[in-house]
Amino acid sequence: MDARRMRGVWIVITALCAVPAAYAEDGIKALPTLLVKGEVVSVDTSDPSATLLKVKDRYGFETPIYLDPQTVMSQGGTPRAVADLSSGTPVEVEYNFDVNTAKRHAVTVQLTVPAAAAEAPVVPAAPVAAATTAASAETGLVTTPESAAPATESSVEESPMDAPAEETAPAAP
Numbered sequence: 001m002d003a004r005r006m007r008g009v010w011i012v013i014t015a016l017c018a019v020p021a022a023y024a025e026d027g028i029k030a031l032p033t034l035l036v037k038g039e040v041v042s043v044d045t046s047d048p049s050a051t052l053l054k055v056k057d058r059y060g061f062e063t064p065i066y067l068d069p070q071t072v073m074s075q076g077g078t079p080r081a082v083a084d085l086s087s088g089t090p091v092e093v094e095y096n097f098d099v100n101t102a103k104r105h106a107v108t109v110q111l112t113v114p115a116a117a118a119e120a121p122v123v124p125a126a127p128v129a130a131a132t133t134a135a136s137a138e139t140g141l142v143t144t145p146e147s148a149a150p151a152t153e154s155s156v157e158e159s160p161m162d163a164p165a166e167e168t169a170p171a172a173p
Contacts (some may be wrong), residue, residue, distance in 0.1 A: 071106045
């Protein structure tokens with residue numbers, strides 16, 4: 001190969017290597033944020049650089065997620081600490097997956113309140129007299145204090161269905 005042709009090949013190779021570097025300098029593309037909903041299985045704080053949180057989803061799959069110092073933890077808008085995470089606590093974790101290290105790094109951890117506790121209706125207790133009056137109005141039965149009282153052994157009669165069946169011997173042929 002002559003020097004002129006070699007120089008042309010060198011220019012093409014240099015240009016091809018410089019183009020991706022120029023795109024990389026323009027802006028770093030953000031990783032997609034993923035979401036897992038479930039409950040806390042365990043929190044491992046033995047590693048000083050990052051805490052390991054294991055979340056169990058509705059299918060029973062445990063997902064290990066690292067909590068960095070930049071991770072935002074909250075419950076209903078109020079900030080929370082890692083110490084507030086205990087086994088069984090319902091959480092929603094937004095995280096990024098690093099393909100180079102195959103680790104999940106939490107962006108936000110939202111401690112959720114179970115729906116049953118958040119929407120528990122408050123029902124006032126009805127007085128007993130009003131409940132019996134309403135029940136008698138619907139059924140047409142009139143209850144008196146004597147009939148509303150629990151039955152005692154003396155007032156209970158044994159019905160034929162409650163008595164043990166009599167065994168009869170089969171007739172001989």
